[in-house]
Amino acid sequence: MTNVKNIKNEIVSLLVNNYGIDNENLTNGVTFQQLGIDSIVILDIHFDIEQKFEIDIPEGDINVQQNLTDLVCYLENRNK
Known part of the structure; x- marks a missing residue:
């Protein structure tokens, strides 16, 4: 995986392009x-x-109560 900025950019791209956010x-x-x-x-x-x-990613680790920052931090911590 990559750094936090790249992770965030990848997630934003996914949400915008695949889910119309x-x-x-x-x-x-x-x-x-x-x-x-x-x-x-x-x-x-x-x-x-x-x-x-x-x-x-274990089921339930990503949920609707999280936000973009939560998800990026979660993915960054998985990379450590």
């Missing part, structure tokens, strides 16, 4: 639920992230 709405404090992402879509995002970063 407006880039301007991806501020650090907005939860995925507030972005209109439900529990079904978060599973799709979970699998997309696993494929993109070639990692296994």
Whole structure:
């Protein structure tokens, strides 16, 4: 995996391109639920992230109550 900025850029790109999330709405404090992402879509995002970063993520580690910062930090910590 790469550094925090690259991880964030990859996640933003995934959310914008694959899920139609407006880039301007991806501020650090907005939860995925507030972005209109439900529990079904978060599973799709979970699998997309696993494929993109070639990692296994335990079920439930990514959820709708998290935000972009939470997800980036989680992925960065997995890289350590």
